[in-house]
Amino acid sequence: MAKIKGSIVVNMENCKGCEICMVSCPTGTISMAKEVNGKGYYYAYPANPDLCIGCASCAMVCPDGVITVYKTKI
Amino acid sequence: MIEATGIKEIIKPENLAYRKTDIMTDNILSYCPGCGHGTAHRILAEVIDEEELQSQTIGVSPVGCSVMMYNYLDVDIQQAAHGRAPAVATAIKRLMPEKFVFTYQGDGDLAAIGTAETIHACNRGENILIIFINNGIYGMTGGQMAPTTLPGMKSSTSPFGRDVKTMGNPLKMTDIVATLPGTYYVTRQSVHTPANVRKTKKAIRKAVQYQKLDKGTCFIEIVANCPSGWKMTPVQSNKWMEETMFPFYPLGDLKTPEE
Ligand SMILES: Cc1ncc(C[n+]2csc(CCOP(=O)(O)OP(=O)(O)O)c2C)c(N)n1
Ligand code: SF4
Ligand code: SF4
Ligand code: SF4
Numbered sequence: 001m002a003k004i005k006g007s008i009v010v011n012m013e014n015c016k017g018c019e020i021c022m023v024s025c026p027t028g029t030i031s032m033a034k035e036v037n038g039k040g041y042y043y044a045y046p047a048n049p050d051l052c053i054g055c056a057s058c059a060m061v062c063p064d065g066v067i068t069v070y071k072t073k074i
Numbered sequence: 075m076i077e078a079t080g081i082k083e084i085i086k087p088e089n090l091a092y093r094k095t096d097i098m099t100d101n102i103l104s105y106c107p108g109c110g111h112g113t114a115h116r117i118l119a120e121v122i123d124e125e126e127l128q129s130q131t132i133g134v135s136p137v138g139c140s141v142m143m144y145n146y147l148d149v150d151i152q153q154a155a156h157g158r159a160p161a162v163a164t165a166i167k168r169l170m171p172e173k174f175v176f177t178y179q180g181d182g183d184l185a186a187i188g189t190a191e192t193i194h195a196c197n198r199g200e201n202i203l204i205i206f207i208n209n210g211i212y213g214m215t216g217g218q219m220a221p222t223t224l225p226g227m228k229s230s231t232s233p234f235g236r237d238v239k240t241m242g243n244p245l246k247m248t249d250i251v252a253t254l255p256g257t258y259y260v261t262r263q264s265v266h267t268p269a270n271v272r273k274t275k276k277a278i279r280k281a282v283q284y285q286k287l288d289k290g291t292c293f294i295e296i297v298a299n300c301p302s303g304w305k306m307t308p309v310q311s312n313k314w315m316e317e318t319m320f321p322f323y324p325l326g327d328l329k330t331p332e333e
Contacts, residue, residue, distance in 0.1 A: 006091070007080035018108030018301075018308040024268055029080070037076075041107065045078035052080050056092040057268040063112030064103055065094035070080075072089045 002073040006054020008046050011066040017041030021058035021067060027051040030058060095123040101145045108308020110298030111140050113265040114207060114274075118178070119147055121278045131174045132166050134159040136188075138180035139214045140207065157188020160195035163202045174285060176203040181222040182212040185247045189221075192247060199256025199290035203281045206247065206293065209300035210319065217303030221245040224322050229303070244322070248295040252328040258290040260329035264297045266312040270325075289331065297323050 008029070015037060021044050022030040031047035044067075046052060054071025079085060097119035105111045122131050128149055135143040137156035144151035154162040159177035167175040184192050184206050195202065211229050212218040219229040219236060222244055226235040236244075252260040259281060263274040274296060281292035297319050299311035306314060 005081070005084055007082075007084035007089075009080070009085060010078040011075050012078045013076045014102055016107035020108050020266070020308055020312065023309055033078070043078065046080035049080035054084075054091050055268075059092045059094075060268045060271045061113060061266065063105065063107075063109055063116075065098055065112065065116045067092075068090070068094070069092040070084045070086065070089040071091040072084050072086075 004053050005072055005074050006052035007049060007070045008052060008058060009068040009070070010044050010046070012043040012045065013037050013039070014064055014066045015041060015043035016064055017043055018063060019044070020061050020063065024057045024061045026055065026057060027053055095119050097123045097128055097148050099146055099148050103146060104142060105139060106302040108299065108301050108311065109139070110209070110265050110296065111207060113271060114205070114296050114298065115140075115143065115146055117265065117271055117275045118176075118205065118278055121275060121282060122149060122174075125279070125282050127174045127282070130172070131176070132170070134163045134166070134175070134177040136177070136179040136183035137214075138183050138212070140178055140180065141214070143178055157183050157186070158191050159183070159188065160191045160200070160202070160204060164195055164198070164200045167200060167202050171201070174282060176205060178205045179207065180213065181206070181208045181210065181247075182220045185221045185245050189247075193251065193254070196251040196291045196293060197254045197256045199258070201285055201288050201290060203278075203285060203292045203294065205278075206295040207298050208295055208323065209298045209303065211300055211303045213300045213303050217300070217305075222247075224318065227318075246323070248293060248323075248328055251291070251293050256291050257293055257329055258284055258331055259292040261293075261327045262295040262297060262323060262325050264315070264320075264325060266299065266315060284331070295323070297325065
């Protein structure tokens with residue numbers, strides 16, 4: 001059976017580190033970085049990229065619209 | 075743009091599943107981290123994009139944190155005096171009935187200083203969409219008590235909690251306008267989870283269709299967080315909103331058209 005694989009791109013300079021994407025991700029793909037971006041926020045990043053299914057839940061709830069989602073069948 | 079990316083091989087144009095609509099400009103939002111205003115703007119922009127209404131839309135922005143909405147939505151926007159957005163929108167829609175006209179207002183704007191404009195526009199059944207962002211306080215000015223502040227809720231002007239005996243009862247504007255003959259579709263939603271974002275988008279899309287059919291006022295309340303005013307982290311504020319705001323302001327339709 002074809003497996004659905006996803007991948008996200010976070011515009012980390014514009015991320016405000018609110019963590020809402022992280023708690024909305026059903027697969028635990030996203031974590032907060034241990035370092036801050038130029039504005040001083042601990043930005044979100046795909047810490048476990050293999051887990052991403054491209055569902056776009058994270059992007060849908062990101063108040064700052066900084067997540068882009070890609071999805072494909074493998 | 076500095077990016078944090080997942081698996082690189084999947085990141086190709088043909089695999090694109092979601093990106094911010096161009097109707098949201100690239101300007102950095104002035105909102106605090108995690109604030110629901112950003113999400114509410116974006117889904118409104120998505121509907122305008124999907125319905126191909128960019129050149130047909132005129133919005134009216136309020137006084138409050140979202141006063142500079144015109145920096146973020148790439149559509150025509152008129153900023154109105156505090157609370158007067160429904161009156162301004164009335165004029166715009168009457169002069170240009172072919173346009174999609176909406177107001178976007180906080181609870182201080184819509185339910186305090188603008189109570190008269192809100193109620194009378196709804197009662198007249200102006201053919202506009204009113205989007206009401208209810209975070210239970212005045213966000214922009216420092217978290218003061220609003221008419222919508224819950225009983226017992228702390229704010230900077232009710233530091234021991236709202237005592238309804240001396241400070242009055244919270245006003246449920248959405249329930250009030252639902253009783254008026256001029257409103258056609260009245261609903262209360264939220265934008266803090268993916269499922270709620272989908273529902274709110276659907277509500278906005280319905281309101282767009284009803285306005286095309288000249289059905290009267292559509293009113294969408296979005297119960298939203300104000301992490302800064304509530305003095306919580308964004309994630310805590312969403313949880314508090316579910317536990318404390320939703321029992322008082324239950325989500326769902328208050329008035330649906332008889333179809
Ligand atoms: C005529 C007038 N009165 C008072 C103010 C001060 N003021 C600015 S924003 C605001 C309240 C905004 O609260 P709300 O509508 O809830 O929006 P939020 O900032 O929470 O999004 C007030 C009272 C003003 N700008 N103009
Ligand atoms: S697309 Fe879905 S699975 Fe992937 S990071 Fe976002 S929420 Fe998680
Ligand atoms: S929801 Fe958006 S702004 Fe908030 S942490 Fe995630 S990527 Fe950053
Ligand atoms: S003060 Fe509250 S409503 Fe205003 S931007 Fe900050 S979190 Fe949002």
